Amino acid sequence: MRYRAEVFVTLKPVVNDPAGLTIRGGLHTLGFDSVTEVRAGKYLVLTLDETDATQARARVDAMAEQLLANAVIEDYRIELEPVGEPVATGDASA
Amino acid sequence: MVFPGTWSDRDCAHAVLDVLQEPVRYIDHREQSVDDLELVILPGGFSYGDYLRCGAIARFAPVMKAVADFANRGGLVLGICNGFQILQEARLLPGALLRNASCEFRCEWVHLRVEQSNSAFTLDSRPGQVLRIPISHGEGNFFADPETLEVIERSGQVVFRYCGADGRVTADANPNGSLHNIAGITNARGNVVGMMPHPERACEPLLGSDDGLAIFRSAIHALARVPA
Numbered sequence: 001m002r003y004r005a006e007v008f009v010t011l012k013p014v015v016n017d018p019a020g021l022t023i024r025g026g027l028h029t030l031g032f033d034s035v036t037e038v039r040a041g042k043y044l045v046l047t048l049d050e051t052d053a054t055q056a057r058a059r060v061d062a063m064a065e066q067l068l069a070n071a072v073i074e075d076y077r078i079e080l081e082p083v084g085e086p087v088a089t090g091d092a093s094a
Numbered sequence: 095m096v097f098p099g100t101w102s103d104r105d106c107a108h109a110v111l112d113v114l115q116e117p118v119r120y121i122d123h124r125e126q127s128v129d130d131l132e133l134v135i136l137p138g139g140f141s142y143g144d145y146l147r148c149g150a151i152a153r154f155a156p157v158m159k160a161v162a163d164f165a166n167r168g169g170l171v172l173g174i175c176n177g178f179q180i181l182q183e184a185r186l187l188p189g190a191l192l193r194n195a196s197c198e199f200r201c202e203w204v205h206l207r208v209e210q211s212n213s214a215f216t217l218d219s220r221p222g223q224v225l226r227i228p229i230s231h232g233e234g235n236f237f238a239d240p241e242t243l244e245v246i247e248r249s250g251q252v253v254f255r256y257c258g259a260d261g262r263v264t265a266d267a268n269p270n271g272s273l274h275n276i277a278g279i280t281n282a283r284g285n286v287v288g289m290m291p292h293p294e295r296a297c298e299p300l301l302g303s304d305d306g307l308a309i310f311r312s313a314i315h316a317l318a319r320v321p322a
Contacts, residue, residue, distance in 0.1 A: 011192075014239065015192065015237060016192070016195070016235075016237075016271070018192070018193050018194065018195050018196070018197045018235070018271070019193060019197060022197050042146075067146070067150060067154070068146070070147055070150070070183065070190055072182070072188075072189065072190040072237075072238070072239070073190045073192065073237060
């Protein structure tokens with residue numbers, strides 16, 4: 001099955017986020033005074049072929065642990081959805 | 095060490111080869127071994143475009159396994175700027191480097207107070223000595239969780255702090271928001287050091303300062319003292 005995984009990487013709450021603070025300042029300048037906090041992060045979209053959703057989630061988890069997020073400063077959240085069968089490869093249709 | 099995007103490799107080679115007259119060879123990121131070397135320098139730059147996070151991709155370069163083995167055996171490793179970020183991503187040094195608190199790239203002269211002479215790269219310096227060395231980075235804001243910070247402070251792993259010309263560590267002297275004004279740290283063993291300032295850019299009076307030489311000289315003296 002083919003899956004689409006969205007990975008949201010954000011700074012841990014304890015980590016100061018200068019970019020978020022700067023964006024908040026910009027919003028305040030524009031008059032959006034109700035904004036009390038902005039946290040900036042990264043959004044990654046992966047497409048992968050795995051046997052089932054459990055396996056797909058485990059693989060993306062491993063990717064986040066090893067590379068996509070730095071556990072010293074970042075948290076991550078994964079959202080996974082099936083997007084259909086993988087495109088056929090090899091000579092099965094020949 | 096040369097990764098795609100490294101930019102200070104020739105400046106480091108100039109400091110060690112031309113100024114200090116010690117042999118140098120460039121290490122390619124695809125190499126499998128660094129066992130012929132006594133000192134490995136990870137210079138500054140933007141390895142792999144700093145994609146994802148500074149140093150995150152370089153950490154998985156083929157040569158980094160060899161560098162980790164080399165460091166774990168006690169080999170001397172110096173990470174400068176992007177090299178410091180890579181050593182943290184590789185977990186050879188604690189903490190992480192966040193975006194500068196100002197959100198600006200800072201390229202300027204700073205003063206550093208030497209905190210410890212127990213690392214291989216500060217052997218020739220005395221605690222309290224002030225070095226004038228430039229920085230050049232956008233992400234040098236040292237961070238570690240409170241427990242880690244306490245450990246590295248207590249065990250004397252902070253080797254450099256940003257300070258004023260008089261050696262006083264103040265908020266005004268902190269160019270990037272680093273916790274405790276930390277500019278450079280060592281591992282517990284003292285053989286791996288990472289620092290944001292560029293000692294190779296302060297290695298001759300012509301460049302405005304030769305204070306950076308003390309760091310390279312210390313490593314050479316450390317090697318002479320304990321044969322590899």
